[in-house]
Amino acid sequence: MTIRAVVFDFGGVLFDWNPHHLYRKLIVDEHERQWFLDNICTQAWNTEQDAGRSLAEGTRSLIDEYPHHKALIQAYYDRWHEMLRGPLPEGVQILKALHQANMPLFGLTNWSAETFPYALAHYPFLKHFQDIAVSGKMKLIKPDPAIYHASLAQVRAHLPDIQPSEVVFIDDVAGNIEAAIALGWQGIHHVSAERTAACLREMRVGF
Incomplete structure (x- = not known):
């Protein structure tokens, strides 16, 4: 894999x-x-x-x-x-490590289209993402399969031949991970940054 x-x-x-x-x-x-x-x-x-x-x-x-x-x-x-309140430093550390390792990064978030610009303006680490699927903009919401299809389309705009099994999704809500896995994605249920980092290493995502 x-x-x-x-x-x-x-x-x-x-x-x-x-x-x-x-x-x-x-x-x-x-x-x-x-x-x-x-x-x-x-x-x-x-x-x-x-x-x-x-x-x-x-x-x-x-x-x-x-x-x-x-x-x-x-x-x-x-x-x-x-x-x-602000960023979760250990999660952001994983993001930055992946960015430094040149791993293509994307966002998939349930977030209002009207409040999301505040995050973009105040948290520069969001610039590490090549694209971000914002539920409020798309008028779709996790765990609706349609928002995962929209997110995968964003990924394919940068990596046209990528398969769902070559994408790993990290989310703290188990149901959102289950929905991604049902569509053929890999998934990590985020319960701690330490565990998520370990799961990424097991998948041989180097960082």
């Missing part, structure tokens, strides 16, 4: 993104905060924006449903950058 390209997920692999980073400032009580994020500004709601719904529409629809939480809902995207 020869790996000719590595595709990275971003959140949980390269970035420390978590709504709690913001809402700890807004809701002091831990149980109240967890309830709010489990029941109002949920991950499922955020995923709708990652899938292409505008931030304004997503915010408006949720405020219409829960008007007494208006200020806290409005803060979600008004202060979104406070959820993005």
Whole structure:
């Protein structure tokens, strides 16, 4: 097996993104905060924006449903950058090592098209990617097979003859890896940078 390209997920692999980073400032009580994020500004709601719904529409629809939480809902995207604490150094170290080894690198991320430019502007290591599939731009979302096909098309724009089995995808969500493997990709479920590096070495991805 020869790996000719590595595709990275971003959140949980390269970035420390978590709504709690913001809402700890807004809701002091831990149980109240967890309830709010489990029941109002949920991950499922955020995923709708990652899938292409505008931030304004997503915010408006949720405020219409829960008007007494208006200020806290409005803060979600008004202060979104406070959820993005920064890079995960050990994951970025793997990325940079692969870049130095001249491995073609690509991104595949569930991320709103409206917030992703902030990451591009503030984190220069994203320039190491030859292309990035952003769910919000494509109006597709992992683990839908269609977004993997779109990502592979990006890879093939640079490596026209590459086969799915020559691509390895790194993601911290097991279901997203399972979806990639079902399409013939190689996959690494990222639970730690150390384990991911070991898996890459086992695949003889030199770095």
